Amino acid sequence: xxxAAFRDHLGRPIVAVTGMGVITSLGxxxxxxxxxxxxxxxxxxxxxxxxxxxxxxxxxxxxDFVELPAENPVERSYFYARETTDEALAQAGLSGHFGGPLFxxxxxxxxxxxxxxxxxxxxxxxxxPGDAYDRxxxxxxxxxxxxxxxxxLFGAISxxxxxxxxxxxxxxxLSTACxxxxxxxxxxxxxxxxxxxxxxxxxxxxxxxxxxxxxxFALLSALSTQNDPPQKASKPFTKDRDGFVIAEGAATLVxxxxxxxxxRGARVLGIMKGCGEKADHFHRTRSSPDGGxxxxxxxxxxxxxxxxxxxxxxxxxxxxxxxxNDKMEYLSMxxxxxxxxxxxxxxxxxxxxxxxxxxAGAIEAVFSLQTMLTGTxxxxxxxxNPDPTIVLDVVPNxxxxxxxxxxxSNSFGFGGQNASLVMTAEPA
Amino acid sequence: xxxxQNDVVITGIGIVTCQGVGTEPHIALLKATTAxxxxxxxxxxxxxxxxxxxxxxxSQQIAKRGDQRQxxxxxxxxxxxxxxxxDDAGLKDDADACGTMDMIVAAGGxxxxxxxxxxxxxxxxxxxxxxxxxxxxxxxxLRPTLFLAQLSNLMAGxxxxxxxxxxxxxxxxxxxxxxxxxxxxxxxxxxxGQSTHTLVGGAFVAERPDVILLYEALGAHATGGxxxxxxxxxxxxxxxxxxxxxxxxxxxxxxxxxxxxxRIYASIAEIGGxxxxxxxxxxxxxxxxxxxxxxxxxxxxxxxxxxxxMHALADREKTWLDGRFAGVPVRAYGGVTGHALExxxxxxxxxxxxxxANEAKVPAFDPLSEGTMDGAADTAIVTTIGHAxxxxxxxxKAEK
Numbered sequence: 001x002x003x004a005a006f007r008d009h010l011g012r013p014i015v016a017v018t019g020m021g022v023i024t025s026l027g028x029x030x031x032x033x034x035x036x037x038x039x040x041x042x043x044x045x046x047x048x049x050x051x052x053x054x055x056x057x058x059x060x061x062x063x064d065f066v067e068l069p070a071e072n073p074v075e076r077s078y079f080y081a082r083e084t085t086d087e088a089l090a091q092a093g094l095s096g097h098f099g100g101p102l103f104x105x106x107x108x109x110x111x112x113x114x115x116x117x118x119x120x121x122x123x124x125x126x127x128x129p130g131d132a133y134d135r136x137x138x139x140x141x142x143x144x145x146x147x148x149x150x151x152x153l154f155g156a157i158s159x160x161x162x163x164x165x166x167x168x169x170x171x172x173x174l175s176t177a178c179x180x181x182x183x184x185x186x187x188x189x190x191x192x193x194x195x196x197x198x199x200x201x202x203x204x205x206x207x208x209x210x211x212x213x214x215x216x217f218a219l220l221s222a223l224s225t226q227n228d229p230p231q232k233a234s235k236p237f238t239k240d241r242d243g244f245v246i247a248e249g250a251a252t253l254v255x256x257x258x259x260x261x262x263x264r265g266a267r268v269l270g271i272m273k274g275c276g277e278k279a280d281h282f283h284r285t286r287s288s289p290d291g292g293x294x295x296x297x298x299x300x301x302x303x304x305x306x307x308x309x310x311x312x313x314x315x316x317x318x319x320x321x322x323x324x325n326d327k328m329e330y331l332s333m334x335x336x337x338x339x340x341x342x343x344x345x346x347x348x349x350x351x352x353x354x355x356x357x358x359x360a361g362a363i364e365a366v367f368s369l370q371t372m373l374t375g376t377x378x379x380x381x382x383x384x385n386p387d388p389t390i391v392l393d394v395v396p397n398x399x400x401x402x403x404x405x406x407x408x409s410n411s412f413g414f415g416g417q418n419a420s421l422v423m424t425a426e427p428a
Numbered sequence: 429x430x431x432x433q434n435d436v437v438i439t440g441i442g443i444v445t446c447q448g449v450g451t452e453p454h455i456a457l458l459k460a461t462t463a464x465x466x467x468x469x470x471x472x473x474x475x476x477x478x479x480x481x482x483x484x485x486x487s488q489q490i491a492k493r494g495d496q497r498q499x500x501x502x503x504x505x506x507x508x509x510x511x512x513x514x515d516d517a518g519l520k521d522d523a524d525a526c527g528t529m530d531m532i533v534a535a536g537g538x539x540x541x542x543x544x545x546x547x548x549x550x551x552x553x554x555x556x557x558x559x560x561x562x563x564x565x566x567x568x569x570l571r572p573t574l575f576l577a578q579l580s581n582l583m584a585g586x587x588x589x590x591x592x593x594x595x596x597x598x599x600x601x602x603x604x605x606x607x608x609x610x611x612x613x614x615x616x617x618x619x620x621g622q623s624t625h626t627l628v629g630g631a632f633v634a635e636r637p638d639v640i641l642l643y644e645a646l647g648a649h650a651t652g653g654x655x656x657x658x659x660x661x662x663x664x665x666x667x668x669x670x671x672x673x674x675x676x677x678x679x680x681x682x683x684x685x686x687x688x689x690x691r692i693y694a695s696i697a698e699i700g701g702x703x704x705x706x707x708x709x710x711x712x713x714x715x716x717x718x719x720x721x722x723x724x725x726x727x728x729x730x731x732x733x734x735x736x737x738m739h740a741l742a743d744r745e746k747t748w749l750d751g752r753f754a755g756v757p758v759r760a761y762g763g764v765t766g767h768a769l770e771x772x773x774x775x776x777x778x779x780x781x782x783x784x785a786n787e788a789k790v791p792a793f794d795p796l797s798e799g800t801m802d803g804a805a806d807t808a809i810v811t812t813i814g815h816a817x818x819x820x821x822x823x824x825k826a827e828k
Contacts, residue, residue, distance in 0.1 A: 050562075051560050052563070053560060053563065054567065108535075110537060113548075113558075113562055116545065116548075117549060119549075120550070120553055121553070126546075129550075130543040132542070133637035133638060133641055137476075137637070140644045140647070141475075141644060141647075141651075144644070145645050146645070152642050152645065153602070153603055153816060154536065154580075154601035154606070155601070155814075163704075169701060169703075170703055170820065171602075172600055172613065173600065173601045173602040176581055176598055177581050187598075187613070194619070211559065211566065212562070215563070216570065216575040219567075219570060220572050278594060278595070278596070279585075279593070281588040282589070284498060284576050414581075414582075414585075415581045415584065416585050416588050417581060417584070417599075
C-alpha cells in the first residue's frame with residue numbers, strides 16, 4: 001500500500017481496530033456473546049446479588065457468572081475490563097507491554113455500604129444525629145486503612161489496568177454517562193490522529209449494579225418496572241416501553257493506526273472512521289425537545305468520517321427503551337437521514353443485554369464491528385407492539401443476513417453528553 | 429520561544445480559593461511583598477483544618493435560582509469558576525463561541541447526604557438485615573436531585589446548562605491525575621488542530637466530611653492547626669490540608685485567540701504526565717523525564733509546586749526541585765489555598781498564568797523554605813504529584 005492509503009479524507013492517519021473483547025450478561029467472550037445476541041437471547045434476569053424486596057425494579061442484566069476476590073463494584077469493573085482486554089490483545093496478537101495510552105470509561109464508584117457499616121461497627125457510639133462521619137474519622141485516625149483508601153479512588157481501576165498491560169503515560173479514566181464507552185474510543189482515535197501514538201487501548205466497563213445504584217435510577221423514573229418476565233422488559237421502540245434495564249459488562253477495543261497494523265501484519269477487523277459529539281444544554285436528565293444536540297452529534301460523526309447519509313448501511317441505536325430516548329433518537333435519525341432512514345435497518349442491542357451504562361458505547365461498538373464482519377444484523381427483540389410514531393426497520397425479533405460496510409453507533413447520555421461513532425468494514 | 433499558530437495559549441482564568449473570588453485578589457497576592465494572609469478554619473471539622481470557600485455570590489455566575497438549587501456546593505463551585513473563566517476570556521455572552529467550545533472537566537464526586545448516611549448506619553447497628561434496611565431507607569430518604577448533584581459528569585452537564593458550553597463535554601476522573609490529563613488532553617487536541625478553544629478545569633470542596641474521610645483512610649490529612657507546607661508537623665497527621673477551590677482555564681490556539689483579539693496570559697510550551705511505582709527513585713526519574721531538556725534559570729523562572737503536603741512526598745519533591753532547578757524560586761501554592769485534588773493542577777496553571785502575565789515577583793508563600801524572587805519570570809514550571817499516584821508537569825511561557 002502507498003502512504004496515501006493510510007490517510008483518511010482529511011489527511012489524518014486511518015484508525016483500525018485490531019482486537020476486540022466483550023463481556024455481558026450473555027456471557028464472556030465475543031464468540032458466546034455474538035451467538036446469543038444474533039440468536040435473540042436476552043440476558044436480563046431477576047436480581048440475586050442483593051435483596052430486592054420492596055423495590056419496584058427487581059431485574060437487571062448483571063454478570064453473575066464470574067468469581068471475584070471481593071464483592072464490590074471496583075473489583076467487578078476491574079475484572080470485566082481485565083478479561084475483555086486480555087481477549088482483545090490476544091486477538092490483536094499483542095503481548096507484553098502495550099506501550100500506548102489507556103482510555104478507560106469507568107463508573108464513578110462511591111464507597112461501599114458494607115465499608116460504612118464495618119466502620120460503624122468499630123466506631124464509638126453516636127453522640128448526636130448525623131455524626132456518623134465523625135465517628136468513622138475517629139476509627140481511621142486511630143488506624144488508617146490503605147485498602148479502603150484505594151477502594152475509594154476513582155483512579156484505582158485504570159491504575160491496575162495500566163500496570164497489568166503496560167500502557168504508556170497517565171491513563172485517562174472518564175465518564176460521559178451513557179456515552180462514556182464511545183468517548184473512550186473517541187479519545188483513542190484522537191490520540192492516534194495526533195500522531196502521539198500508533199496504538200491505544202480503549203475500554204468501557206461497568207460493574208456497578210448495587211442496591212443504591214438501582215434505587216437512584218429508579219428515583220429518576222428511568223428504569224423499567226415490568227419485572228415479569230425479566231427477558232421481556234427491555235423493548236426499545238415499542239409502544240409499551242417503560243424504561244431501561246440496568247446492566248453490566250465491558251468491552252475493549254485495540255485501536256491502531258492502519259499503517260502500523262498493516263506493517264506488523266495484524267488482521268484489520270474494521271475501521272474507526274469517524275467520531276462526533278455535541279453536548280446538550282436543555283436539562284439534567286432530558287434532552288432538547290428539538291433533538292438538536294443528537295442531530296448535531298450524528299452529523300458530526302458522519303462529517304468526521306467523510307461519509308454521506310446514504311453511505312450508512314446499519315445503525316446500532318442507543319435504543320434504551322425509555323419513552324424519552326427512543327422518541328428523541330428517532331427524531332434525530334429521521335432528521336439526519338430523512339426518507340433514506342426507511343432503508344436503513346436500526347436495531348438495539350439493549351433489547352437483549354440491557355443498558356450497560358458506562359460500558360455501553362464500547363460494547364455496542366464491538367457488536368457494530370461484528371455485524372459487518374459476520375454479515376448478520378442482530379435483532380431488536382421484544383418488538384411485539386410497535387410504537388406507531390416511530391417508523392423504523394428495527395430488525396424485529398429475528399436476526400437478518402445482510403452485508404453492510406458502514407455502521408453508525410449512537411450513545412446519548414444523562415447530563416447532555418452525546419457521542420456517535422462511524423465504523424467501516426475495510427480500509428478501501 | 430518562536431510563536432506558532434497552533435501554540436496553546438491561556439486566555440481566560442476562573443479562580444476561586446479561600447483567598448478570594450476571581451483573578452483580582454489572586455493577582456494581588458502574587459504581586460504582594462509578603463506571604464498572603466492565612467485563611468484557615470480549624471473549628472468546623474476539628475481536628476482537621478481546612479482552607480474554606482470565600483464568600484461567594486452565586487447569582488453572579490449562576491443567574492437562575494432553580495439552577496443553583498439543582499446543585500450542591502461542589503458542582504456550584506465548578507459552574508461558578510467556569511463562568512468566571514468565560515467572563516475573563518470575554519466569551520461569556522458569545523453564544524457561537526460557547527456553542528462550539530470544547531470542555532474537559534476534572535471531577536470527583538458530589539456531596540453525599542451525611543444525615544441520610546448517618547441515619548442508615550445508626551439503624552444498621554441495631555439490625556441484622558442490613559441489606560434490607562438499605563432498600564427501605566434509600567428508597568424513602570434519598571432525594572433524586574441529590575443523586576444528580578453527586579454524579580461526576582454533571583458538573584460538566586451543569587456548565588452546559590448554565591453557560592451553554594456545548595461543543596463537547598468530557599469528564600475525567602481519578603484524583604490529581606484527572607486534572608493533569610484534562611489539561612494534557614486539551615493541549616494535545618488544540619496543538620493538533622482538533623479543537624480551537626477549550627474550557628478545562630475543575631472544582632474541589634474540602635469542607636466535606638466524606639472528603640476528609642478519603643484522606644484519613646490513608647492517615648493523610650493534617651490535624652490541629654496550620655503549619656507551613658514544606659515543614660508540616662509530622663506529629664499532627666499526614667500533612668494534607670484540603671482547600672475549597674474552583675479553577676478553570678480557557679485554552680485557545682494562538683490563531684483563534686489572535687483572530688478575536690483576545691488577551692493572552694501565557695502559552696503552554698510543554699505538558700506531560702506519568703505514573704508508576706515510586707520507590708527507589710522511580711518517581712524522581714519520571715519527573716526528570718517530564719522536564720527533559722528544559723533549561724530553567726534562576727532569575728527568569730519560577731516553580732509553582734502543587735505539593736499536597738503529605739510528609740514524605742513533599743520532602744522528595746522539594747529535594748528534587750532543589751536539585752533539578754537549583755536557585756529557581758519555588759512557590760508551594762497548596763500552603764496558601766489548600767490541596768485541591770482534581771483541581772490542583774489546573775489551579776497551578778491559573779496562578780502561573782496570572783504571575784507571568786502580571787510580571788509578578790511572587791513573595792515566598794513559605795518564607796522558611798522558599799527563596800525570594802529578584803525579578804519577574806518568563807518561564808513557569810507547574811508541578812503536581814498526586815497524593816496516591818500520578819504526577820504531571822507543565823511549562824508555561826510568558827508572552828513577549
